[in-house]
Amino acid sequence: MAKLVIDANRKLSKINKEIQGQFSEHLGRCIYEGLYVGENSDIPNVNGMRTDVVEALKNIKVPVLRWPGGCFADEYHWKDGIGPKESRKKMINTNWGGVVEDNSFGTHEFFELCRQIGCETYINGNMGSGTVQEMSEWVEYMTFDGVSPMADLRAENGHEKPWTVDFFGIGNENWGCGGNMNPEFYGNMYRRYQTFVRDYDGNKKIRKIACGANSDDYEWTQEVMKACFRRISPQQHGMMDGLSLHYYTVPETWDHKGSATEFAEKDWYKTMKKTMYMEELIRRHSAIMDQYDPDKKVGMIVDEWGTWYDVEPGTNPGFLYQQNTMRDALVAGINLNLFNKHSDRVKMANIAQMVNVLQSMILTEGEKMIKTPTYHVFDLYQVHQENDLLASSLETEQVGLEDEYMVPNLTESVSVDANGVLHITMTNVDLEKAYPVEAVLLGKEAGEIKAEIVTGHMQDKNTFEEPETVGVQGFDGVQATKEGISFTIPACSVLHIAVK
Structure with missing residues (x-):
């Protein structure tokens, strides 16, 4: 986790x-x-x-x-x-x-x-x-x-x-x-x-x-x-x-x-x-x-x-x-x-x-x-x-192949807009593993949550014959918790979560 x-x-x-x-x-x-x-x-x-x-x-x-x-x-x-x-x-x-x-x-x-x-x-x-x-x-x-x-x-x-x-x-x-x-x-x-x-x-x-x-x-x-x-x-x-x-x-x-x-x-x-x-x-x-x-x-x-x-x-x-x-x-x-x-x-x-x-x-x-x-x-x-930009910290682990090609599995940034909505963006570079994430929100209680994701296999692309292989999809895997929110970020994905 x-x-x-x-x-x-x-x-x-x-x-x-x-x-x-x-x-x-x-x-x-x-x-x-x-x-x-x-x-x-x-x-x-x-x-x-x-x-x-x-x-x-x-x-x-x-x-x-x-x-x-x-x-x-x-x-x-x-x-x-x-x-x-x-x-x-x-x-x-x-x-x-x-x-x-x-x-x-x-x-x-x-x-x-x-x-x-x-x-x-x-x-x-x-x-x-x-x-x-x-x-x-x-x-x-x-x-x-x-x-x-x-x-x-x-x-x-x-x-x-x-x-x-x-x-x-x-x-x-x-x-x-x-x-x-x-x-x-x-x-x-x-x-x-x-x-x-x-x-x-x-x-x-x-x-x-x-x-x-x-x-x-x-x-x-x-x-x-x-x-x-x-x-x-x-x-x-x-x-x-x-x-x-x-x-x-x-x-x-x-x-x-x-x-x-x-x-x-x-x-x-x-x-x-x-x-x-x-x-x-x-x-x-x-x-x-x-x-x-x-x-x-x-x-x-x-x-x-x-x-x-x-x-x-x-x-x-x-x-x-x-x-x-x-x-x-x-x-x-x-x-x-x-x-x-x-x-x-x-x-x-x-x-x-x-x-x-x-x-x-x-x-x-x-x-x-x-x-x-x-x-x-x-x-x-x-x-x-x-x-x-809001202060945020994320626990990560090294993933990849051999010592030469190891990288942190996750990256993030978090901001707050003029209406007080938190925007969390995360990446998961792991090609096979999804990661459960427990997010602690200090100074805010989670209200309405909306999320969307771009995900697929590593070589997925859009072509003129198949223009919609990769796109933005809705993501309903985020739950409110006593301390904040929890979710599992899929392998090979970029995720945005909005928290009111």
Whole structure:
């Protein structure tokens, strides 16, 4: 019997809705065919955006969308993607597949997509191959409400009023595809570039995100924080609002990542162990950030995370198209629990990517669309958005194969919403064993209980032929007790319990 203790009187931190953020890059069929089909497509659309995909994303309350990359961002010149579509420049997408990018999806289309979804905007600027002037003019084009060359150009292109940019990233992966920079150099470049990302609207601040580390590159975090916090006056404290972190769960090696659908129990537990490494990364990068920012005003922004496997057989290797199984559902649940538990520092996360790329929410094939197991986990977890994290502790045991592939059997996070309802989310990574759980509620008596679950066998997936193999199901196995609640969490499952 596993024991879960929840202290309803101890609110630890706010769980930002942005923790459930998404990422869309000009990569493979994420934008084109996935999100955007154009106004003249036979596929139902509104201003070129696929109606079925937009509705599915609205249903999980996507809070924020990052665009245009990714590695693509540091080769993206925004003026190529504005104006009449027939006159926009065509280019080769050198990062992803060597295909022609016709720039028919640009700044105006991105803001239209976010308007339809109802989400915040996270723009990634080009530091790697772009100039300070180019970045500054893009911000002016998007956000200035007045008389200026860029505001006038925006009006000429059909949008008189400015948009709202909620977050702006100064470069992407500048330790690699964004320029192969050293951390000290990037830190000083960041100081320069961010100066010209101006808040033209005095009532709305653009939150600036610095490029953070690749996985466990702690030196990068140390040196960037040091450079950005050196010689800072009180008036300059808004120089950095967030520092990113990128970490992908790769079961094998970068050269041979393993199949997304054909895998053994060993691969399952190896994947779980690698994804749980995220907690160590958060803790150690947070400790470095604490040296310079003890009040945690700078958020950790995990704006690329998720599973990365070999592409589906027969597809373009540069398109990163992979299927999605119950293994991905557990990876999603584990990471979202981790982000919740560290929401004092983790302020946003953006799974890679939204449609048709890596660990996506949605897969499309022509006019067909399916929701992945990962989508259904995000559906379960949307209840945590903007809640208060509650103190909780859970007894676990090690499960898996051999010493090398042992992991904790259960993970959890607990929040309370504005109406006083407790939301408990748990994962069980054990492929065979269900676990009885006795939950003690301190400071609260269990009233009405509702629960739902995503569960199945490890290789279960949704296909265009069988689109509903994995989904959200009702779960009636929770009972109120004198001390709280009790239930048994099935093997290979992600569970949400709401307690009024």
